[in-house]
Amino acid sequence: MAGIVVVFDFDKTIIEVDSDNWVVDELGATDLFNQLLPTMPWNSLMDRMMKELHTQGKTIQDIEEVLKRVPIHPRIVPAIKSAHALGCDLRVISDANVFFIETILKHLGIRDCFSEINTNPGYVDGEGRLRILPYVDFQKSPHSCNLCPPNMCKGMIVERIQAKEGKKRMIYLGDGIGDFCPSLKLREADFVMPRKDFPAWNLINKNRTLVKAGVHEWTNGKELEHILLQWINTINIEESQLLSMENCKFQTKHNAAHGALPRPLPTIIDVDSDNWVVDELGATDLFNQLLPTMPWNSLMDRMMKELHTQGKTIQDIEEVLKRVPIHPRIVPAIKSAHALGCDLRVISDANVFFIETILKHLGIRDCFSEINTNPGYVDGEGRLRILPYVDFQKSPHGCNLCPPNMCKGMIVERIQAKEGKKRMIYLGDGIGDFCPSLKLSEADFVMPRKDFPAWNLINKNRTLVKATVHEWTNGQELEHILLQLINTINMEESQLLSVDYCKLVTMSKAAHGALPQALPVPY
Ligand SMILES: [Zn+2]
Ligand SMILES: [Zn+2]
Known part of the structure; x- marks a missing residue:
């Protein structure tokens, strides 16, 4: 800064x-x-x-x-x-x-x-x-x-x-x-x-x-x-102004060839929390065996059952979550955005247990007004249960861009309906972050992580995206660009006020x- x-x-x-x-x-x-x-x-x-x-x-x-x-x-x-x-x-x-x-x-x-x-x-x-x-x-x-x-x-x-x-x-x-x-x-x-x-x-x-x-x-x-x-x-x-041209690479467009699209990847933390827990607790092989046989969300519930059977406790899972890697500028960026009066929310295909544990450990849980994610709870036997955000057996969400258990675009639409003309900045990286990017309006911003699936999809479909696009590569760039966008929006919004107020x-x-x-x- x-x-x-x-x-x-x-x-x-x-x-x-x-x-x-x-x-x-x-x-x-x-x-x-x-x-x-x-x-x-x-x-x-x-x-x-x-x-x-x-x-x-x-x-x-x-x-x-x-x-x-x-x-x-x-x-x-x-x-x-x-x-x-x-x-x-x-x-x-x-x-x-x-x-x-x-x-x-x-x-x-x-x-x-x-x-x-x-x-x-x-x-x-x-x-x-x-x-x-x-x-x-x-x-x-x-x-x-x-x-x-x-x-x-x-x-x-x-x-x-x-x-x-x-x-x-x-x-x-x-x-x-x-x-x-x-x-x-x-x-x-x-x-x-x-x-x-x-x-x-x-x-x-x-x-x-x-x-x-x-x-x-x-x-x-x-x-x-x-x-x-x-x-x-x-x-x-x-x-x-001087920094932004070389540092931020505003509005860079790359028409990258499309490839195999892996599963949603990291934005706040530097890994996928599901993979992190499975790998750290030594269950990677089983995970890979079962992956072709069921949806991701159901697989994670199944993996928690396997880990429980192997004697891994909730405390073991918490310990693993607390050492998840995170770029050192992410927590300051979130605290600054919160201090500037922004309404911060999470939309994630992980689960509430993982997210709450990590955010509380980082001391930033109270910066967020809402966490939209798959439910999770510890059952009577001490096993972590993970459920789908949308009960896709009973009432499928009908969006064919998104996985069956969650359409992030629909969550963005619900927020828009409730918050009216409030402007939105959306940060993400995974395939599941493409659908919500299409829901943003012209006054909004989307910040896809460079070289990740959402960034590829946005670049291949720029005419479909109404919001302004700003890519980022690491936590330092995320902080810089996010705070700059907040400043810009705050300045624009305060122009109307300033004449009679200031x-x-x-x-x-x-x-x-x-x-x-x-x-x-x-x-
Ligand atoms: Zn969707
Ligand atoms: Zn003096």
Whole structure:
């Protein structure tokens, strides 16, 4: 994925309040705080307040409890997780302190989304008192930026990141006076997202000619999520234009000669799970003997009976399934597609026991809303039974492209009937994936695995396929192409929304005026 650095301010950007004020107010020390505020710098005052709270008998646990109930908009955590899943490098630059920020991010389960937290140091001393120190030792070596408070110049931190990350593009989100200086450091290819009606937004509006980055205001967590993901998508698309021609081989057509078509093969996992279990448990010969005598689905049920007779247990089968080979980019691709709000489903001619076992083992079962496959269950004797998805003795499905137990095309039609105009991306490789490819509409995409049966059939029958075709060869290409298609569709779909919703480039070119002293608002 493209390299994007996303920098978040913390107070009133990630959380809804100022964490310093929150702790002081919740622990009942507001009056003392207000008395002392005119007498010392904010950062020194916070260290002093922690001393007062400690003297009053407030413990670190009391502070942690208060931090854990800090208010946050419900779309902030999903926004951060999505940006992380999309491969962005997320960082915090904040004038709060490391103890407050770490406590809250860990509590929210998003600490690991961030590669770096730039903030004032903090630690619990031997007496159990929280000490808060300045990020910059302004007595010894002042930072010399006169836009910023003495203990921290966020602009210098941005410059350090730029020096290290080179041409990586940056998105900066903030609200306070201290977020104005770093906004001036951003380049033309970057974006700044100031919170509307907050000090940074006011300063940026009054000094638009000084800001080189694209400006995009936001008012709440929902807008933050929408705008942030839209910009990430935009940047990713721009960055991938260069890559796509050589890497993705869009719309390649090969008129390969048709040959003997083997059975459905791998898409999510790198093998056929039925063959994998049979081979790993040493029943390949018997399998090959019986194959000409019955349908595949019935044969698998029979093989489970044979394995059971030979003393192989459900646990043996599970162990084999858990070591099934999978390309390392498949799980991240699925998690990213899920984080981007896609509705993921499985349509497979394997069986529910194999699929559930593998997806749960990979930690991605909850990414899928539906698994359409042959039923399976463990009977009273501990034998795995595998049944056909369609009872072809009683009510055959009537599609002559598909095996008797399952027509994937009919499942696609059922989804289309229920989901209306929602667009579909279909990934597959086997003969059984050709029929559903024919059901897709012009706005849809089919991603057949290159040199596999579905790809051969699609190439030989291109006039029958209405959807756009994108081939892939391995998990890395699958991830790249899938996320690119999702981005493209999301951009197309959001065009209609964006005019009234996002107010792109809304900010007026207000006359520039006096700088920081204009705003008495605390940051
Ligand atoms: Zn500065
Ligand atoms: Zn069919």
